[in-house]
Amino acid sequence: MKGLHMHGVNHAYGIHRVLNNAALLVPAGELVCLLGPSGCGKTTLLRLAAGLEKLQEGTISINGEIVAEPGRHVPPEHRGIGLMFQDYALFPHMNVVDNVTFGLKGAPAAEARRRAMDMLEQVGMTAHAAKYPHMLSGGQQQRVALARALAPGPKLLLLDEPFSGLDTNMRARIREETLAVLRRSGVATLMVTHDPEEAMFMADRIKILGASGRILQAGRPHDIYYHPRHEFVAKLFGRINRFGGIVAGGRVETPLGPVAAPGLNEGDPAEVLIRAEGVVLETNGEGTGRPVEVVSTHLLGHDNIARVRVSGAAGNGEDVGGELYVRVHHTFEPELSRNITARIDPEYAFVFPLGQSADESQTGAEAGETQDSQSEAAE
Numbered sequence: 063m064k065g066l067h068m069h070g071v072n073h074a075y076g077i078h079r080v081l082n083n084a085a086l087l088v089p090a091g092e093l094v095c096l097l098g099p100s101g102c103g104k105t106t107l108l109r110l111a112a113g114l115e116k117l118q119e120g121t122i123s124i125n126g127e128i129v130a131e132p133g134r135h136v137p138p139e140h141r142g143i144g145l146m147f148q149d150y151a152l153f154p155h156m157n158v159v160d161n162v163t164f165g166l167k168g169a170p171a172a173e174a175r176r177r178a179m180d181m182l183e184q185v186g187m188t189a190h191a192a193k194y195p196h197m198l199s200g201g202q203q204q205r206v207a208l209a210r211a212l213a214p215g216p217k218l219l220l221l222d223e224p225f226s227g228l229d230t231n232m233r234a235r236i237r238e239e240t241l242a243v244l245r246r247s248g249v250a251t252l253m254v255t256h257d258p259e260e261a262m263f264m265a266d267r268i269k270i271l272g273a274s275g276r277i278l279q280a281g282r283p284h285d286i287y288y289h290p291r292h293e294f295v296a297k298l299f300g301r302i303n304r305f306g307g308i309v310a311g312g313r314v315e316t317p318l319g320p321v322a323a324p325g326l327n328e329g330d331p332a333e334v335l336i337r338a339e340g341v342v343l344e345t346n347g348e349g350t351g352r353p354v355e356v357v358s359t360h361l362l363g364h365d366n367i368a369r370v371r372v373s374g375a376a377g378n379g380e381d382v383g384g385e386l387y388v389r390v391h392h393t394f395e396p397e398l399s400r401n402i403t404a405r406i407d408p409e410y411a412f413v414f415p416l417g418q419s420a421d422e423s424q425t426g427a428e429a430g431e432t433q434d435s436q437s438e439a440a441e
Contacts (some may be wrong), residue, residue: 064090065250071120095261100233104261113138137381144211159191181209221253338389340410351405
């Protein structure tokens with residue numbers, strides 16, 4: 063199989079284990095994002111794939127060739143990989159075209175220059191070929207670093223937080239341009255990021271690394287967002303409203319009404335997570351939800367974040383009052399509205415066993431990783 067395959071990877075620094083039986087598959091032509099909080103082992107996994115650290119347990123293969131296992135370590139320069147780091151690592155004493163040709167050692171000078179100029183054309187930087195890195199903007203340096211990483215025609219491209227140094231507007235544009243270049247190249251790409259929005263935008267598949275160094279869930283962005291298998295995964299993607307309760311009649315009561323609790327037993331303590339965009343506000347008596355009072359609103363440009371308070375009793379007489387965050391994707395002026403109500407969009411509501419740990423969810427996550435890998439291999 064062309065691409066990267068990592069299996070059964072365990073890694074520790076002293077007594078601190080940072081990777082725990084991690085498995086990863088990156089087929090040729092796909093971009094896979096490793097997503098997780100700082101310190102969860104994302105960069106360590108990437109460095110192991112690159113050969114910058116020696117593997118302690120497990121196997122790593124690229125295009126079907128084992129490049130790392132206990133007793134075997136193929137050095138980075140012989141793995142056929144391209145690397146792109148957060149700081150781009152351009153050589154300050156070389157101009158743009160020389161930076162790109164640096165990775166083409168062994169090729170005749172004329173051929174190397176032609177290849178470098180071809181890559182610079184792909185990233186829109188031919189007009190800057192004679193400039194030095196200090197003369198370029200952050201976005202331009204990023205393009206040059208990408209051209210240099212792709213110039214040798216790598217089997218695998220590894221990106222470590224490649225957009226973290228760019229401002230918001232530049233980051234959005236460069237992400238689109240980078241994705242277009244990678245699609246044309248067809249190279250297997252593994253990208254590390256701590257930004258959920260970036261992972262959703264860039265990835266064909268996302269792998270979620272938990273704080274325990276385990277891959278908690280793997281799948282396409284849509285599946286990860288709408289079908290999280292663990293509360294840790296659900297909480298990665300934006301503001302969450304969280305409520306505890308007991309399963310009764312297959313449901314858990316919340317301030318805005320009951321939420322179905324499939325897979326949980328009657329009487330189980332449970333935790334309900336509702337995304338802010340899963341709380342629907344309706345005004346002027348048009349809704350069927352529960353009455354709420356708007357506590358505060360904040361305009362974020364493209365939408366609003368509101369905090370609302372709801373009080374009342376569930377069908378069993380239990381007080382289920384509370385405050386919730388709401389994301390409103392349109393102009394919202396509560397002072398001009400009357401009889402505001404709120405209801406839950408069930409697509410954005412998730413129920414988990416109370417106190418579920420990453421380790422408890424791992425059996426299902428590993429099964430999901432296996433199924434994900436099988437489907438990738440089949441494709």
